[in-house]
Amino acid sequence: MTETGPPPGADGPEVVALLRTMLGFDTTNWGRGRSRGETPLARWVVGQLRQVGFEPLLLARPDAPERANVVLRVPGTEPDLPGLLVHAHLDVVPAEAADWSVDPFAGVLADGYVWGRGASDMKDMAAMVLATLRHWGRTGERPRRDVVVAFVADEEDRGELGAEWLVDAHPDLFAGLGAAVGESGGEFRAVRTADAGAGTPAVRCYAVSAGERGTMHLRLTATGRAGHASRPGADNPVVVLLDALHRLAHHRWPVHLAPVVRAQLSTLAAALDVEVDLDEDAGVEAALERLGEAADPARWTSRASTTPTVLEAGYKVNVIPGSASAEVDVRCPPGYDEELLAALPGLLGEGVEHTFTSFQRPVEAPVDGPWFDAIRAAVLRADPEAVVVPTCMAGGTDAKAFARLGLQCYGFAPLGEDPDGRRASGVHGVDERVPVASLLWGAAVLADLMTTT
Numbered sequence: 001m002t003e004t005g006p007p008p009g010a011d012g013p014e015v016v017a018l019l020r021t022m023l024g025f026d027t028t029n030w031g032r033g034r035s036r037g038e039t040p041l042a043r044w045v046v047g048q049l050r051q052v053g054f055e056p057l058l059l060a061r062p063d064a065p066e067r068a069n070v071v072l073r074v075p076g077t078e079p080d081l082p083g084l085l086v087h088a089h090l091d092v093v094p095a096e097a098a099d100w101s102v103d104p105f106a107g108v109l110a111d112g113y114v115w116g117r118g119a120s121d122m123k124d125m126a127a128m129v130l131a132t133l134r135h136w137g138r139t140g141e142r143p144r145r146d147v148v149v150a151f152v153a154d155e156e157d158r159g160e161l162g163a164e165w166l167v168d169a170h171p172d173l174f175a176g177l178g179a180a181v182g183e184s185g186g187e188f189r190a191v192r193t194a195d196a197g198a199g200t201p202a203v204r205c206y207a208v209s210a211g212e213r214g215t216m217h218l219r220l221t222a223t224g225r226a227g228h229a230s231r232p233g234a235d236n237p238v239v240v241l242l243d244a245l246h247r248l249a250h251h252r253w254p255v256h257l258a259p260v261v262r263a264q265l266s267t268l269a270a271a272l273d274v275e276v277d278l279d280e281d282a283g284v285e286a287a288l289e290r291l292g293e294a295a296d297p298a299r300w301t302s303r304a305s306t307t308p309t310v311l312e313a314g315y316k317v318n319v320i321p322g323s324a325s326a327e328v329d330v331r332c333p334p335g336y337d338e339e340l341l342a343a344l345p346g347l348l349g350e351g352v353e354h355t356f357t358s359f360q361r362p363v364e365a366p367v368d369g370p371w372f373d374a375i376r377a378a379v380l381r382a383d384p385e386a387v388v389v390p391t392c393m394a395g396g397t398d399a400k401a402f403a404r405l406g407l408q409c410y411g412f413a414p415l416g417e418d419p420d421g422r423r424a425s426g427v428h429g430v431d432e433r434v435p436v437a438s439l440l441w442g443a444a445v446l447a448d449l450m451t452t453t
């Protein structure tokens with residue numbers, strides 16, 4: 001690979017320089033409270049904002065000063081309008097440098113990409129937002145609505161020191177806001193149907209997240225009588241637990257199309273000129289198959305899932321243990337929480353106790369209201385042929401925390417088409433990178449949305 005361009009901080013498109021510098025801060029979040037570097041990066045962000053005349057807040061939970069967040073409110077020219085929150089997390093997942101082609105914490109610019117852990121999850125959007133704020137600071141230009149920007153810690157674990165904590169401890173910072181824009185969504189994709197021939201022209205799609213499945217972590221415990229394995233009884237907790245896990249894992253949850261998923265499938269079907277019938281499970285299955293990759297992640301978000309992931313039981317092969325336990329990852333489409341909770345005891349059966357170790361309800365925002373329209377309009381101004389597709393995330397982001405404030409939460413971290421077909425890649429994997437062309441397009445679109453909406 002050829003390394004090109006100026007080093008971080010040098011002249012050139014500011015968003016690229018900002019991103020490269022931010023990638024140089026190792027802000028690894030290992031989870032379970034272990035992390036490094038969030039406060040040094042937060043302080044650097046504060047410095048970048050002070051340089052252009054803003055006075056942002058640096059906020060950390062008192063027992064975790066090394067896990068700081070930055071919040072800034074920029075008053076709009078029409079303060080009576082509901083405001084917009086724009087949020088981005090500063091932490092990243094770990095990177096094994098030995099597996100990478102480049103140093104993951106050096107902000108390398110090469111081959112038309114910016115490389116590094118966090119390049120597309122999500123220091124790219126953090127850099128775009130920072131570039132917009134610095135532009136406003138330098139020029140005196142101001143947004144139409146109040147815009148609150150939050151650069152947060154701890155998204156890659158549980159947000160307890162970042163978004164969740166800010167929402168609990170400082171809800172006043174978000175007063176008067178109507179919607180939030182954050183992680184996930186807004187990336188260009190050329191899509192075709194699953195059975196399209198090689199010459200079929202692609203549709204220019206941008207998926208904008210308007211919902212997330214709920215994330216519920218379930219702990220199961222079966223208890224019985226410990227004893228000699230040569231004389232098994234019916235109450236072996238390992239067997240009781242396995243039976244319950246078998247029922248859960250193999251349960252085919254019925255299709256439940258939340259409005260956002262229905263809108264996703266019908267928008268895609270219209271754009272790709274495919275007839276679909278979304279009123280019956282079989283029709284939804286057929287639509288998912290026909291739409292192929294374009295319909296990702298609706299194959300997961302159109303129903304709940306209960307996935308066993310952790311097992312603990314036993315200590316010696318000839319001893320029946322007194323208890324056995326397991327953990328199950330439960331995901332729930334918007335609007336399906338109550339049905340799922342009602343069905344769980346029947347699936348678990350007798351003899352298995354359950355508790356939730358975490359419980360985050362699904363979130364969903366309207367796809368036929370003014371905020372989604374504003375996002376779509378910003379994309380269309382930059383790409384008149386765009387098809388903006390609402391989508392629901394299979395997993396979750398900080399939107400779950402900010403939705404607790406009553407905000408309509410959207411995932412929109414725009415990335416445009418790279419003329420040579422490069423794509424952002426490597427999220428949570430190796431060689432994470434974002435195409436420079438995509439980043440520049442995204443920065444312009446996000447600035448447009450933040451300024452004119």
Ligand SMILES: [Zn+2]
Nearest residue numbers: 121122155183
């Ligand atoms: Zn992320």
